[in-house]
Every structure is written in C-alpha cells, then in structure tokens.
Amino acid sequence: MLREFCAENFTDVPAAIEAGADRIELCDNLAVGGTTPSAGVIGVATVYAHEHGARVMTMIRPRGGDFVYGSAELQMMQSDIETACRLGTDGIVFGCLERREHGFWLDLSAIEALVARVRWMQDQRDWSGVPREFDREDQHIDITFHMAFDELAPEDQFEAIDVLVKMGVTRILTHGGPAGTPIDGNLSRLRELIAYASGRLTILPGAGITYENATRIAGELGVNEVHGTKIVRLA
Incomplete structure (x- = not known):
C-alpha cells in the first residue's frame, strides 16, 4: 500500500519517508488547506525524496480560501x-x-491551461537526472485534482470524473x-467513486485516514493508495 504523506514544507519529510511514506504531497500553510511551497523547499525536498526512494507531488495553489481563480492567479499557477x-x-x-447559480463546477478553461503547462514542461524535462525507478516509459508528470472535487454536488461528481479523465488527470x-x-x-460514497472511475484514474482517499486506520480503510475500499497528514507515525 502506498502512503502519501501531506507535508508542510520540508520539516517532516525525512521522518515521514523513514516512517514509510512512499510519496510526499508538498505544501505550505496547511492551516488554510495547503498552498504552493517555495522554490527552495521544492528543490531540497525533491532531491531528498529521490535519494531515499520516494516521489513528490507539489501543491499549486496561490492562496487559501475558495478554488475560484482570476486570470492573474492562473498566471501565478x-x-x-x-x-x-x-x-x-x-x-x-x-x-x-x-x-x-447553485454551487460549483469544474473551471474547464483553467484546468485545460494548467494541464497543458504540465505537459509542456514534461516535454522539456531532461529525464536523464530522474532516478531509474521513477523513469517510466511514458516519462509522465502526474496530475492530481485535489479536494476541490468535494465542493462539487454529489450528482455532478461522476460527470466530473469523466471530464478529468479526458483532460489527462492522473488521480482525484x-x-x-x-x-x-x-x-x-x-466509505460507501468512496466505493461508488472508485467503481465509477474503474481504473481510468486513481481515486485517492484522504482526510481522516491515519497510520492507525489506513490498512483497514484501504482494505475496505479495495485501494492501494491513501493520503493524509498522519498517514505514517512520526517519532
């Protein structure tokens, strides 16, 4: 089972990897749900993680609050x-x-622009420096759509999965x-989402999953990836 540890900056990254985290979601300012970490933090954390057999997912979020962004914020992202x-x-x-009028929907143009930027950077990357275990044949940079997904009305979430699959998102x-x-x-709703996604992308359960209940919840859901700030036991 892959355990993705949600880290605020670099502070707990070494301990989390030592405790069994296979992947790091790297953020700043978890008090507001996570924002973009600094370039210095990204650089150091990524090198350290790769040297110790872990991967890094970097949060791109210019501020706390809602997930509705203006043009200047999209340029920042x-x-x-x-x-x-x-x-x-x-x-x-x-x-x-x-x-x-009655809630939220995916900002398709913004998502499309950000996915395109990831793919463009993917094409520019010098993959010779990527550790062999991460140098997959497709040389793919993962894209996770985060818990903004939970702001969507339940009746809209299945359609959102279809859209995000078509846009090339790796996991939700x-x-x-x-x-x-x-x-x-x-858990019942998560099972529905997992069944609907049907392997087209990964449904990554998070929030409330800890080192104490991760194995049970993963087993009940039939998943092999879980996420959280307490997903491993830190000393």
Whole structure:
C-alpha cells in the first residue's frame, strides 16, 4: 500500500519517508488547506525524496480560501508549475472551480491551461537526472485534482470524473464527503467513486485516514493508495 504523506514544507519529510511514506504531497500553510511551497523547499525536498526512494507531488495553489481563480492567479499557477517541474517534481496538485447559480463546477478553461503547462514542461524535462525507478516509459508528470472535487454536488461528481479523465488527470484526492465528516461515514460514497472511475484514474482517499486506520480503510475500499497528514507515525 502506498502512503502519501501531506507535508508542510520540508520539516517532516525525512521522518515521514523513514516512517514509510512512499510519496510526499508538498505544501505550505496547511492551516488554510495547503498552498504552493517555495522554490527552495521544492528543490531540497525533491532531491531528498529521490535519494531515499520516494516521489513528490507539489501543491499549486496561490492562496487559501475558495478554488475560484482570476486570470492573474492562473498566471501565478502556471509559473509555479514551471518552477516545480524544473526542480524535478514528480507531479502537480491543483483544483480549479467556477461558480454556478447553485454551487460549483469544474473551471474547464483553467484546468485545460494548467494541464497543458504540465505537459509542456514534461516535454522539456531532461529525464536523464530522474532516478531509474521513477523513469517510466511514458516519462509522465502526474496530475492530481485535489479536494476541490468535494465542493462539487454529489450528482455532478461522476460527470466530473469523466471530464478529468479526458483532460489527462492522473488521480482525484477526495474525502468522499464534506470536510470534517468522519471518514468511516464516507466509505460507501468512496466505493461508488472508485467503481465509477474503474481504473481510468486513481481515486485517492484522504482526510481522516491515519497510520492507525489506513490498512483497514484501504482494505475496505479495495485501494492501494491513501493520503493524509498522519498517514505514517512520526517519532
């Protein structure tokens, strides 16, 4: 089972990898749900992770609050994607929404632009410096659509999966329900999302999954990836 540790900057990255984290979601400012870490943090964390057999997913989020971004913020996100990719990140994490009269929907133009920037950087990368175990045949930089997904109405989430698959998203990080709800109460919904995705992309369960319940929850859901800030036991 792959354990993705959500890290605030570099501080806990070494301990998390030593404790069994196979992948790091690298953020800043977890108090607001995570924002883009600095270039220095990305560079050091990525080198360290690769030297110790782990991968890094870099959060691209210019601020806390909602996931509706203006044109200037999208320019920032594109620039930050370029920086993270140049520094060797294995993947990018973002989520963009637009307001509707009764809630939110995917901001298709923003997502398309950010995915295109990732793929452009993927084509520019010098893969000779990527550790062999990560140098996959398709030389692919992962894209995770984060828990902005949980802001969508449940009846819209299946369509959103279809759209994100077509746009080339690798995985969706989701709690399976509103923030703050117990993870055990969302297992039924997570099973529905996993079944609907049907391997076209990965549904990555997170929030409320810890080193204490990760094995049980992964088994109940039939998944082999889990995410959280307490997904491994730190000393």
